[in-house]
Amino acid sequence: MTTTGFNPLEHRGIPLDRQVRNWRELDVDPIDPDHSDPYTRCRIITMNGIEVEALMFSHQFARNCLDMDVKRQLAEVRYIEQQQQKAVNWLLPGVSSALETTIAYEQVAVDLTAWVARMEPDPYLKQAYQFGVLEDFDHLYRYANLYEMVQRRKAERIVDDLTEVIPGRPTKYHHRHPADNVREPYDRSTAAPISKLHALTIMSTEQQTMNFYMNVGPEYMEPIARQLYQEIGLIEEEHVTHYESLVDPGETWWERLVNHEYNECYLYYSFMQTESDRRIKAIWELHLNMELEHLHLACELMRAHDGREPEEVLAPELPAPVTFEPNKEYLRELLDTQIDLTTLGTGYVQEAHERFEAMQDALMGGELPPSERVIDLHREQFGTDYRHSTDGEHPVPSLRQQHTTS
Template sequence: MTFNPLRERGIPLDDQLRNWRELNVDPIDPDHADPYTRCRIIAMNGIETEAIFFSHHLARHCDNIDLKQQLARVRYIEAQQQKAVNWLLPGVSSVLETTLAYEQVAVDLTAWVARMEPDGYLKQAYQFGVLEDFDHLYRYANLYEMIERRKAEKIVDGLTEVMPGRPTYLHHRDPVDNVREPYDRSTTAPISKLHALTIMAAEQQTMNFYMNVGPMYMEPIARRLYQEIGLIEEEHVTHYESLVDPGESWWEMLLNHEYNECYMYYSFMETESDPRVKNIWELHLNMELEHLRLAGELFKRHDGRDPEQVCASELPAPVTFEPNKAYLRELIATQIDYTTLGTGYVQEAHERFQKMQDALMGGDKAPSERVIEENRARSGQEYRLQTEGEHPVHSLAYHR
């Protein structure tokens, strides 16, 4: 059955305000919930957070008080949605357990998008990034074992493997080499726009999360690892946000944001295993349909075009959280030694990369390398979770 959110009517905006009792949702059970339910919660929180940030930026560039007021009304509802979504996470989970879940989101969401992306250049951007998130999961899993004495399979439940990807210290690049070429808004497939917004939003919330929680640890190795990976997340946000065509007007960007929210809530409603959480996705979808309608009216008024000229007339296949083990192993086997040069990719070290490495490392090992060494010393071996066979070993052309 096709679903065209541009033709559907949702809950009127005046009926969307919720009281405290309705917003105070019960969190999921961390010991019995489907790990991918937690992933959907984290991903959707990133989407809502990006929607709120974007609306604020739009309002700051808008000189019409009536438009500012309409944006504020919708934005307040978005903020309520974000609270309901994010408050589904259990308070008993440690920061590091939530971190492992964030990286599971990054791995399996980005891998799925890479598999589904029709544009070769955009696909390469997601393939490149996912091998770095994959390695971050491995580094945090070793930190988790070292300071909390627990195994990461408690969080990822064997759905996502935990083993080395592209080594984290090799992710530090000259900032200019993190900028990609944007898609062309006039020719790119609508699904490509949704993919770019989704992964940008997911990486942005991870960057913000690490910026804030890193100093909460007393252990020096934890503080250093969050600092290192937090810097790489900034690189990832630059990498993904530059894929979006900057020639889109504010109203086209608003329309794309609202359409993407409808797409993500619809996707998670269709794939959710927890009936209670599924009801929240359905409720929020019906709210977002009205937000999309309002954005469409603004787009028609200010851009003079019909929303169906830039958005798909029906939603694509649902975004799905699922294991991507074979796909990731294939990428490890073929692309682990990639780095960036300008807006392209190379498999050899180059002058800017080496200069950045030398300046940042200062002759010392990176925290991401130290955490593995320290966990080996404390636990007897490093932590890995491989569910089948052995993963291939590679020598990196620019490995120091």
């Protein structure tokens, strides 16, 4: 994999005591949803998830730390991270509905996870991303059908022609026994640095999606909307378990701290390189210069409290930039080869098994789940389901598992 030649460890950013922004600086203008690059919105959603994870991790670290000086430094950096999260998330337009933002969240999940799967060097980790992306792909399809029913608009106005809206692995098959969502972690002593960054990135974005659905779902009046958010919100819980279990729990708090800060540098640098909106690019550059200092402070803590140099766990320079780009052919290939997969223990199988069937029976109770009913309701209203395919083909998901829930 080609690299950028940029080593965050060699650069100091803005001094921490100069990073606090006033109200005018925090009052960012949102993007125009009708004229912005859809991938600009995807980058905003991604960085919001990354910042939220940084905040939650810092809080958990503080709750498990006895050293008052460390707790004070975490609090100081965390306040800046809160300002960064506010600036980033407030770039989303208030004129967009929660459902429109939801569709954008799923576009992030599809194209970011597909890109990570393509770039991941570890076969086991690659399979984890390939497995998950086919489920997010189907969530996009279900929400797109809900969107046309509720708001009488088509999802293609949000995702453009960059991401297809067609069925993935059917959502009703995503409900697995919780034990079968736990994967084997990478080995922190042998895993490639990029693998650690990939796992942290996808875990963070899926966690934010889970949080978002938990909060916006009950705001809808339409019963089918409330029910669909409930169902997919439960699957996002599975996804967070799936991805967080990839991270080696043997990493020390200090190691995890520098990994978080390094990953923020990596993503802000990546999006600064690829952003099409000059105004948003300037925000990515500003935040990168803040994160460089956060990383420097985290490295000092690691040296003082962990007795190790950060170079022992971090890449010597940033990997190739994370890129939002169409993944249509890659996703079609996965649809052809992996749509029938489910999980068993820490592995994957093509045939349904006893725990899977028991979970399906417990949830379905002989009834169709909301993810199926939303398609039926759409067909009743419009005569067909909503799909947006850029080549005119509408692949039909495999039905090999139908016996498990019919």
